Amino acid sequence: MIKRLYNTVLKVFLLASILVFTGCSRSVDVAADFPEPLLEPLPLTLGVRFPSDLADFTHTEDPSLEPEWEIRLGEANLRMFRAVFAGMFTNVVELSPESAANAVAGIDLIIEPRLEELEFSVPNQSGTDQYVVWLRYSLKILLPDEQLVSDWRITAYGQKDEGNLGMGSEDAMKAAAIKALRDAGANIAIGFANAPGVKAQFLSEPLSSDTSEAPANSTDTQNVADVENTI
């Protein structure tokens, strides 16, 4: 009888320990599919080079009074860029990180995206019911001979409410990250024509309305990029 009671107490203790320890860190693997943008593609052949730190991007942070968060965004980064570039350009060639673009014939420009920064906030920090993710990308735009045209900085934002009773925080963080990635894709797709140096170098003819109109805050982004380039 006592032994049975002891076993029951032990099982409850072990179960509680598992629950406590699994609650000490949160891990989010952001895997999602992204749609191609509904645009008239630019008549250009793009060579895109994904650096390994973009493909393997993982953000780990231990906010105060919060469990540690690990957000893996590498695969989602690649999927987002592949979908967005496929809709933006008539041809896309994926270059390996080491290869030179002039080894592939017919490339008009190269883009090398990097995810420079990921920040997030959770409801305990912000005092709201929102999980929020900010992303900052740098897109190096180069000529086929690797000459730098511009380093275009874009920012992206996504938020998701924590849902009923605050359950499923990993799901909410994942949804916020996916929204931020979609926002980045929208920013790139619509704002590319106005990115520093792009019009002068690659778009000699006027664009149709869908790509010439920049999103609401892309002007700010462009100005920042211009200033950074000037400096």
Next chain:
Amino acid sequence: MWPMLKIRFKVLACCLLAHPGRNALFSLLAPLVLSSCMTARVEESKDASTGIGTTESVVVLASSYHTSNPAEDAFLNCITDKIQGGKRKMRVHPSAEFRDALYPWLEPRTAPRNAEALPALLERPGVSQRIRDRDIRYIIWIQGDTERTSGGGSLSCAAGPGGGGCFGLAWWENLSSYEATIWDLDGGIRAGKVSTDVNGTSVIPAVVIPLPLIARTRAAACKGLARQLQTFIVGQAPTG
């Protein structure tokens, strides 16, 4: 004829007090029910005649968080469920698929800020065709939230080897305020707006056992808004 404004004001839950003597339990609970009263107000402003074909659909989207306070996903799901049922049921197209089909034009950053920008969206290459392919007649943009406006009281609980219990009374008041803006994609215009405010007080009285009486303001707001949306779209053209 338009715009036309209708206002409905309704007291929910308190109507139980109209017949407090039906049975003993009811009489006992009636004073408590009084404390968890909800009042609802529904407003409708119609700018154009509406109607929907049997094959046509609507799509329910959260408004952009860059311009307003978008409704919670749970509220959007509730509205989507409710307007697909009842006598005036409508077909609802999945919002995620619709956003994907029109990507990047309905993202929070890029979505039209108002109905005046709708014609420009419809003129973009491929947009009208994708809407036609899905036979979508209306976009319903939902914004709003539920927030605690006040609260008070005190409730304490204690437990010991001989048992436990709670004593006291806690209360809080919630306000669920939501607004739906309806865009008619056929005409590229704003068809009108429906809004609801539901105010409710929840109480937890406790004498040994706590008895929570929760005013579910968000659920009431969803029900009221969905019903009014059905009337707005499926119902006849406004009179007067």
